[in-house]
Amino acid sequence: METGKPLRLGVIGCGFFAQNHLSAWKEIEGVDLVAVCDVDPPKAQRAASSFAVPRLYTDAQDMFSKEHLDFVDIVTLPPSHRPLVQLAANNGVGVICQKPIAWTLEDAQAMVEACRRAQVPFMVHENFRWQTPMRELKRVIDSGAIGRPFFGRISWRTGHDLFAAQPWLRETPRFIVIEVAIHLLDLARFLFGDPQTVFCHTVRVNPSICGEDVATIVLTMDGSTCVVDCSSATHNEPENFPQTLVTIEGSQGTAYLGADYQLQIMHSGSLKVQTVAIPAHAWAIAPWHVVQDSVFNIQRHWVECMQHGRTPETSGEDNLRVLELVLGAYESAENNMVVRLV
Ligand SMILES: NC(=O)c1ccc[n+]([C@@H]2O[C@H](COP(=O)([O-])OP(=O)(O)OC[C@H]3O[C@@H](n4cnc5c(N)ncnc54)[C@H](O)[C@@H]3O)[C@@H](O)[C@H]2O)c1
Known part of the structure; x- marks a missing residue:
């Protein structure tokens, strides 16, 4: 080139x-x-x-x-x-x-x-880890401010009608884990590292769709546990769509990303609260702007990788781990058992 x-x-x-x-x-x-x-x-x-x-x-x-x-x-x-x-x-x-x-x-x-x-070069467009608040959370962990993470919760729950814009989601045999929680599973890897085991329980609440629309997943990593919960059947007030809420408890403190991108960091007995600013793009429209900004960020990352001959963070090879997690979650849900990941 x-x-x-x-x-x-x-x-x-x-x-x-x-x-x-x-x-x-x-x-x-x-x-x-x-x-x-x-x-x-x-x-x-x-x-x-x-x-x-x-x-x-x-x-x-x-x-x-x-x-x-x-x-x-x-x-x-x-x-x-x-x-x-x-x-x-x-x-x-x-x-x-x-x-x-x-x-x-x-x-x-x-x-x-x-x-x-x-x-x-091959990259999977796995954009949630490129949301600006997630980069900030990762920066907080890497700074050591909350010590060694030992517990996480990554939560995405909504009552927003996803099927209006994407009617094909009604027909897909598997839905919430492979379409939405997949992002949260990659986020868990981004924030905590690769899990060793997965347990998943799924429910279908909406009778007019083929797949599951609620999933609760427990991941174990070396020295930490992470709960991933995801639902498109939740009656929420206020409705936070399409926000992901994250709790990370560490040996020295806790980081909590709450609604409207409020980030609380508690460590050494002090509480710091800030609102993470989502960079503006002329074409972005709230409440999708956090996702749209992540699309910009991952695509810019790809261009930088191509220009400098680097491997993208979410290369095809890296993303095989995410698909293994997704398929492990379904295997767990179908057999009501913990699945060990290789
Ligand atoms: N990262 C995210 O936040 C996010 C959000 C929504 C959808 N997605 C993903 O984006 C993908 C597309 O979803 P969507 O809801 O936009 O679907 P869509 O049905 O609205 O769009 C897909 C388009 O692809 C076209 N198409 C199908 N086969 C083709 C082919 N062989 N050659 C050229 N065009 C072809 C269709 O005509 C259609 O216009 C899915 O993989 C979905 O999981 C990601």
Whole structure:
């Protein structure tokens, strides 16, 4: 790759969440969004005109044949992730893929292997750890202010109608763990390290969906325990959607990220309270702004990694651990047992 030249990018999948990716790409320096692709022609057309993208495609192979791309950003549904990532690898193009990387470990491993063999960089768009309050929490832990963490709770509970914008979530056989708690499981790894065991209990409250919509998960790490709880069936007042609340208890103090990004740090008998400011983006809209900012942050991280030949934090290989955790949680829920992770 020639240095100093903008990286040429194509986005594959121009549906609901891709709007955030597209907005962020237009804001990030060093990239040139040259093409969009969606099998649904009006969606490709709408994305091209809204984001001033010069060329549009309805077939990914056609886009790879006609464009000279440095990387693609895949924002389609999980079953299409493997063939599209393999197509990118076969075309020698770097690839970002939305979470979940895949529904099976076999598919995910094949994707990682295809990119390794083609020597193209591969990142999973696992954005929650890139939320500004989560970076701040990590900074607090790493500063030693609360000592050695021994307990965590990572909580995401809402009554917000997720199905209005993403009707496909009603039909998906597995829902809250693989679609939403997946982010919290990666956050647990980010804040506490890789778990050794997982126990999960799931419930389906909403009778009109196929999958589970409530999950309570207990993770054990070396010297710490973390509870991950996630629900889209919760009656909340006030409604905190789409906020994640986090408690971290350490040997010297406690950090608590509460509603509206209020961060309390208690250590050495003193309490410090601050509101974490979410960086503003012209296209971001509350209450989604914390997520939209994280999309910007992870995509900028990818560009920096490509420019400097670094491995992204949430590389495909790293993300295999997240999928193992998700699948371990389902195995635990189905068999009512603790699952040991390798
Ligand atoms: N990180 C987050 O916070 C977050 C939030 C929402 C969704 N997501 C993820 O984003 C992905 C997309 O979800 P969504 O709700 O935006 O879905 P969506 O159905 O709204 O959009 C998917 C788009 O991909 C297109 N598509 C499907 N197959 C294609 C192919 N082979 N080539 C080109 N286009 C193709 C569809 O026509 C559709 O427009 C999922 O993996 C989902 O889990 C992540």
